[in-house]
Amino acid sequence: xxxxxxxxxxxxxxxxxxxxxxxxxxxxxxxxxxxxxxxxxxxxxxxxxxxxxxxxxxxxxxxxxxxxxxxxxxxxxxxxxxxxxxxxxxxxxxxxxxxxxxxxxxxxxxxxxxxxxxxxxxxxxxxxxxxxxxxxxxxxxxxxxxxxxxxxxxxxxxxxxxxxxxxxxxxxxxxxxxxxxxxxxxxxxxxxxxxxxxxxxxxxxxxxxxxxxxxxxxxxxxxxxxxxxxxxxxxxxxxxxxxxxxxxxxxxxxxxxxxxxxxxxxxxxxxxxxxxxxxxxxxxxxxxxxxxxxxxxxxxxxxxxxxxxxxxxxxxxxxxxxxxxxxxxxxxxxxxxxxxxxxxxxxxxxxxxxxxxxxxxxxxxxxxxxxxxxxxxxxxxxxxxxxxxxxxxxxxxxxxxxxxxxxxxxxxxxxxxxxxxxxxxxxxxxxxxxxxxxxxxxxxxxxxxxxxxxxxxxxxxxxxxxxxxxxxxxxxxxxxxxxxxxxxxxxxxxxxxxxxxxxxxxxxxxxxxxxxxxxxxxxxxxxxxxxxxxxxxxxxxxxxxxxxxxxxxxxxxxxxxxxxxxxxxxxxxxxxxxxxxxxxxxxxxxxxxxxxxxxxxxx
Amino acid sequence: xxxxxxxxxxxxxxxxxxxxxxxxxxxxxxxxxxxxxxxxxxxxxxxxxxxxxxxxxxxxxxxxxxxxxxxxxxxxxxxxxxxxxxxxxxxxxxxxxxxxxxxxxxxxxxxxxx
Amino acid sequence: xxxxxxxxxxxxxxxxxxxxxxxxxxxxxxxxxxxxxxxxxxxxxxxxxxxxxxxxxxxxxxxxxxxxxxxxxxxxxxxxxxxxxxxxxxxxxxxxxxxxxxxxxxxxxxxxxxxxxxxxxxxxxxxxxxxxxxxxxxxxxxxxxxxxxxxxxxxxxxxxxxxxxxxxxxxxxxxxxxxxxxxxxxxxxxxxxxxxxxxxxxxxxxxxxxxxxxxxxxxxxxxxxxxxxxxxxxxxxxxxxxxxxxxxxx
Numbered sequence: 001x002x003x004x005x006x007x008x009x010x011x012x013x014x015x016x017x018x019x020x021x022x023x024x025x026x027x028x029x030x031x032x033x034x035x036x037x038x039x040x041x042x043x044x045x046x047x048x049x050x051x052x053x054x055x056x057x058x059x060x061x062x063x064x065x066x067x068x069x070x071x072x073x074x075x076x077x078x079x080x081x082x083x084x085x086x087x088x089x090x091x092x093x094x095x096x097x098x099x100x101x102x103x104x105x106x107x108x109x110x111x112x113x114x115x116x117x118x119x120x121x122x123x124x125x126x127x128x129x130x131x132x133x134x135x136x137x138x139x140x141x142x143x144x145x146x147x148x149x150x151x152x153x154x155x156x157x158x159x160x161x162x163x164x165x166x167x168x169x170x171x172x173x174x175x176x177x178x179x180x181x182x183x184x185x186x187x188x189x190x191x192x193x194x195x196x197x198x199x200x201x202x203x204x205x206x207x208x209x210x211x212x213x214x215x216x217x218x219x220x221x222x223x224x225x226x227x228x229x230x231x232x233x234x235x236x237x238x239x240x241x242x243x244x245x246x247x248x249x250x251x252x253x254x255x256x257x258x259x260x261x262x263x264x265x266x267x268x269x270x271x272x273x274x275x276x277x278x279x280x281x282x283x284x285x286x287x288x289x290x291x292x293x294x295x296x297x298x299x300x301x302x303x304x305x306x307x308x309x310x311x312x313x314x315x316x317x318x319x320x321x322x323x324x325x326x327x328x329x330x331x332x333x334x335x336x337x338x339x340x341x342x343x344x345x346x347x348x349x350x351x352x353x354x355x356x357x358x359x360x361x362x363x364x365x366x367x368x369x370x371x372x373x374x375x376x377x378x379x380x381x382x383x384x385x386x387x388x389x390x391x392x393x394x395x396x397x398x399x400x401x402x403x404x405x406x407x408x409x410x411x412x413x414x415x416x417x418x419x420x421x422x423x424x425x426x427x428x429x430x431x432x433x434x435x436x437x438x439x440x441x442x443x444x445x446x447x448x449x450x451x452x453x454x455x456x457x458x459x460x461x462x463x464x465x466x467x468x469x470x471x472x473x474x475x476x477x478x479x480x481x482x483x484x485x486x487x488x489x490x491x492x493x494x495x496x497x498x499x500x501x502x503x504x505x506x507x508x509x510x511x512x513x514x515x516x517x518x519x520x521x522x523x524x525x526x527x528x529x530x531x532x533x534x535x536x537x538x539x540x541x542x543x544x545x546x547x548x549x550x551x552x553x554x555x556x557x558x559x560x561x562x563x564x565x566x567x568x569x570x571x572x573x574x575x576x577x578x579x580x581x582x583x584x585x586x587x588x589x590x591x592x593x594x595x596x597x598x599x600x601x602x603x
Numbered sequence: 604x605x606x607x608x609x610x611x612x613x614x615x616x617x618x619x620x621x622x623x624x625x626x627x628x629x630x631x632x633x634x635x636x637x638x639x640x641x642x643x644x645x646x647x648x649x650x651x652x653x654x655x656x657x658x659x660x661x662x663x664x665x666x667x668x669x670x671x672x673x674x675x676x677x678x679x680x681x682x683x684x685x686x687x688x689x690x691x692x693x694x695x696x697x698x699x700x701x702x703x704x705x706x707x708x709x710x711x712x713x714x715x716x717x
Numbered sequence: 718x719x720x721x722x723x724x725x726x727x728x729x730x731x732x733x734x735x736x737x738x739x740x741x742x743x744x745x746x747x748x749x750x751x752x753x754x755x756x757x758x759x760x761x762x763x764x765x766x767x768x769x770x771x772x773x774x775x776x777x778x779x780x781x782x783x784x785x786x787x788x789x790x791x792x793x794x795x796x797x798x799x800x801x802x803x804x805x806x807x808x809x810x811x812x813x814x815x816x817x818x819x820x821x822x823x824x825x826x827x828x829x830x831x832x833x834x835x836x837x838x839x840x841x842x843x844x845x846x847x848x849x850x851x852x853x854x855x856x857x858x859x860x861x862x863x864x865x866x867x868x869x870x871x872x873x874x875x876x877x878x879x880x881x882x883x884x885x886x887x888x889x890x891x892x893x894x895x896x897x898x899x900x901x902x903x904x905x906x907x908x909x910x911x912x913x914x915x916x917x918x919x920x921x922x923x924x925x926x927x928x929x930x931x932x933x934x935x936x937x938x939x940x941x942x943x944x945x946x947x948x949x950x951x952x953x954x955x956x957x958x959x960x961x962x963x964x965x966x967x
Binding site (some may be wrong): 115128132135139142143149151152156157158162163166167169170173174177178180181186260580581582583586587590 | 612616620623624625626629631633636639640642643646647650654656660675678681682685688689692693696697699700704710712
C-alpha cells in the first residue's frame, strides 16, 4: 500500500534527476508506466479492502487509544477515488505525449507528483497528513496551471489560483490546530473518539468551518469559486482533465471524510442545520455555475463553469448527510469525471487544430471529415447527452440515485427541480457548442459582440496543425465510452454503496483503526429505479436540447425578446462579479466564510 | 497570557487578509500571504506550550521529564517549508507577470474576466 | 467591484471572522496548560524506543516520517515548478555572458566583505554538517542544516559574485543532488519496506542514546533531507538571480 504514494513520487524524482540525459520517449514511457503502476496498485488495494485496511507507517501501531504514527486508513470510497485519480492521470499523460510541441520531462514529473499527492490525500487517516498532501497537490497544480508562461492568461490564472487556495489551506491548518489543541491528537479516528460524547461548542464548530472552508475553496463552491474558472480557462487541456475530473471532487471527498469520520459525533444534534447550510450552498453553486456556463463562449471556460455547477450538485448529495446521498454523489462523480475529461480533451483537439477555443470563431470549422474532428464532435454530442443523464448512459444512474435521495429527505423535494434544471442548462451549453462548431448552425456573431471581453486566445501548442495525432483522438474516445457505460456496471454500484455505508459509520471506523472489534456495517440497499427516474431524465434531456436549440435558432417571439431583456442585465451583473481581480476573490472568501460560520453558529 | 498568545494568531490572520484584499502590488500581496501563514505558526506553537517545561531534548535532562509538545514543533517545521515553497512559486509568477504585463498591480491584470 | 465595495465587504466579513476566531480560541486550553496525549506519549517513549534524544527530530523523521516525505516533495515540486515558470523563453537570454561577469557582483562589495564571507564559508559548512548529522541528539536536523548549508553558497555570492557562485555549484550537479536527496529519503523509507516489511520502518538498530551513530535510520534520513534542502534553496536562489540579472541586463 505505501507504494501507491512512493512510486509516483520517486518516479518524479528520477525524472527530474535525469531530465537532461533521457530521450523524450523514455521520459514519456517512465511517466506513463509509473501512472499505470499506480492504477494497478490502487486497484489491488481497493479490491482487497473488505471494509477497511489500516496501514501504520513505520510499524507504529497505536499505543492503547493513542495513535503514535501516521496511518493510511483505506475504505472503498477512498480507494476508489485513488483509482479514479490514477486512471485520469494515466489518460492525461498518454494524451499529452503529442499535445505539446515542446514539453520538458519536468511536465511529466509534475504530473506524477500531482498523482502521488492525490492518492495520499485519498488514503490517509491522519488529519495533518491530509493537509500535507493537500498542499502538495496544490503546489503541483499551481505550477501546472502556469505551464504556458508565454501567455498572459496562465499567469493571471495561476496567481488567482495560488493566492486563493493558499488562503484556503491556512484556514484548514488553523482548523486542524484548533482540533489538536482540544484533543491532543492528529489521527482522525483518535480525534473522533475524543470528541464524541461532548456537545459541539464554539471551538468544534469553528474548526469544522475552517477545515470545511479550505476544502470548499478547493471545491469551488460559490462564493469561493472564482479561481476555478480562471485556472481552468488557461491551464493546458490535459491538466484541466485532472482539475475538473478529480481535484475539485477530491476536496468534497475530504469534506465527507472529515465530517463523517472525525466530527459527526458532536455535530449529530446539529445535523439538520448543517444539512440546510450545505444544501443551500450546493444549490447556489449549481445555479450560478449553470448560468455562467451558458453565458460563456470560450469553450474551456464554459466547461469550467459546468464543473462548478456539478460540484454544487455533488455537494447537495454529500450535504444530505446520509449514506444514500453520499453513494449517489460518488456514483455521479465517477461518470462525470470520465465525460468531463473527454470533453476537455476534445477542447484540446480544437485548440491544437485551430489555436482557438472561441465558440463563435470556430463556427462550422469543425466539419472536417478526419478522425480527430469526428471524435471531437462525437465527444461533444455524447458528453452533452451523457451529462444530461440520457437514460441508462452517462450520469443517469448517479443523478437518478441523487434525485431519489433528495426526494426521501424531508422538505428537500424541490431540490430535484434544481438538479434537473442545472444539469440541463450545462448540458445544453455543450450541445450548443457541438451544433455551432461541428455543424455550423446558428447565426454568425462577430468577435466583439459580447460586451464583456472573452478570454483571449491562448495557443497551447505552436501554430495550427493539419491533423490530430492518433493518441489525441483515441484517448477521449475511450474515456467517452467508459463514461457513458460505467453506470451500467452493477458491481461498481455495489462497491460504492458498501463504501458509503462504511465511510458514514464512525464508530466502526474508529474501532477498525484501533484494531478493536467493529460491528458489521450494513451496506446501503439500492433504491430500485422508479418510473420517475426516467421521467426526470427525459425532462432533463428535453430542456438541454431546447437550451441549445434556442441559442442556435433565436426565436423571434415577443416572449423570448422580453425574456432576453429581463435576463441579460442579470447575467451581465453576475458576470461582472467575476472580475479576474484576486483582491475581490479574497474579499469574497472572507465574507463567504463569515456567512457560513454565522450559519454554523446559529444551528 | 492566553489572550496574548492566541490573540496574536488571530490578529496576524486578519491583518494579513486585510493586506491581501487591499494590496496593489503582487510582491506585497505575496508577503501578506506569508503573514497569514505566520498566524498558523503562532497558533500551532502556542497550543503545544506547557508552563514550567523544558525543550523536548532529552540529552541533558532525564527521559520523561516535563517538556513541551514536540509534535507541534515538527508540524511547524513542515509548515515553514510549505510557506517557503508557496512564496517562491508565487514570487516567480509575479516576476513573469511583471515581464508580461509591465505591472505588478493585480487589478491591472486583465485577460480573464466575465 | 469598486475598491470601496470590496473593502466594505471585507470589513464586514472580517468582523464576522474575528468573532468566530475569538469564539473558537476561547475553547482552547489556557496557554501553557496543554496536556495532549500524543505529545506526552512521545516524550515518554522516545529515548527508550528510538535511542534519539531530540524528540522533534524523532517525530519528523520517524514517527511522522510520511509527513516529511510529503513535505520534502512539496519543496522538490516548487523547485521543478520554478524551473518551469522561469525557464528560458524564445527570444530571451538567461544568465550573464562571461565577459560581464565582474559587473554582476553584489553591489557594495568590498575587500572587507570578501574577507569576511571567505572566512565564514568554512564554519558555515561545518555547522551545516553538524546540524545534519546530530539531528537525533541535539536541536537540528536536515531542514535546519540544509538551509544553513545553502547559506554557504550565499556567502560565495556575496563575496565572489554571481559567476563564482555558479562555478562552485554547477547547475546540473545541484539538480542531481537535490533530486537524489529527495529520492534518498524515499529510499530510506523503502529500506524499511524491504528489510523490515513496513514502509518507513526504522530498520537499523537504535544504538546508545546520545552517540553519533544512534537512532537507527534517523541520521540517514536527516542527511538526505539536508542534501535536498541545500540543493533546493541553491536552485531557488539561482533561478531568481538569473531573472534579476536578466532584468538588469536589458
